Amino acid sequence: MLTVNRVYDLLLREYGPQHWWPGRTDFEVAIGAILTQSVSWKNVESAIRTLRGERLLHPRRLHALGARELAPLIRPTGYFNQKAKKLLNFLDWFRGYGYSFAKAAGADTAILREELLAVNGIGPETADSILLYAMGRKVFVVDAYTRRVFTRLGILLGSESYDAIQRMFHARFRGGVPEYNEYHALIVNHGKEVCRKRPLCGRCRLARACPSRVSESDPAASITRTAG
Ligand code: SF4
Structure with missing residues (x-):
């Protein structure tokens, strides 16, 4: 069976560095992590x-808006009324650090994670994306692609909790923050491009060692380890 370290090496060799997370500043990365919930990145880019354009990618200026003013500006991201409230909730938390990730530099990662998870509208994937990509903390981001790919590879059962999957990566993956950053991006790319809901196993670099591979020339073949 493939190990998580071997999967990383193979995906990196196949796709190369992904240059995540797209964003000009750490604050923009954090905003993007909230806005991308349940919507494609293209829509987030538009917002x-x-x-x-409104010169609002600045925490104090953004926080000065009310939800009613903010919501229309992020309309392309869907659920924009809810997301406006989530952004403002996040900014309430961010104000506690003087609107500066640098001022949170001395804070313990576990405490920061607890605080972010206590913000209404921020779940584990968003909290961990902010911690890893905006704050440079060594936390593995788990998403639906992670669950799907690693279940198909036989490394996960598919029924594990978010935290159990994250603990597995923390225990087994040898990388540091740059590799954590890269690995999540590679998994997302693999899940979107190859290990799709209907997987393109014929194009997959992991296929030789994957117990779930299917032959694309065999229309009767169906995948058994789907997990999403
Ligand atoms: S061989 Fe198929 S099922 Fe296995 S990881 Fe690759 S694309 Fe996914």
Whole structure:
């Protein structure tokens, strides 16, 4: 069976560095992590362009808006009324650090994670994306692609909790922050491009060692370890 370290090496060799997370500043990365919930990145880019055009990619200026003013500006991201409230909730938390990730530099990662998870509208994936990509903390981001790919590879059962999957990566993956950053991006790319809901196993670098591989020339073949 493949190990998580071997999967990383193979995916990196296949796709190369992904240069995540797209964003000009750490604050923009954090905003993007909230806005991308349940929507494609293309829509997030559109909202971020609007915010930039309005000179609102600045925490104090953004926080000065009410949800009613903010919501129309992020309309392309869907659920924009809810997301406006989530952004403002996040900014309430961020104000506690003087609107500066640098001022949170001395804070313990576990405490920061607890605080972020206590923000209404921020779940584990968003909290961990902010911690890893905006704050440079060594936390593995788990998403639906992670669950799907690693279940198909036989490394996960598919029924594990978010935290159990994260603990597995923390225990087994040898990388530091740059590799954690890269690995999540590679998994997302692999899940979108190859290990799709209907996987393109014929194009997969992991296929030789994957117990779930299917032959694309065999229309009767179906994948058994799907997990999403
Ligand atoms: S061989 Fe198929 S099922 Fe296995 S990881 Fe690759 S694309 Fe996914």
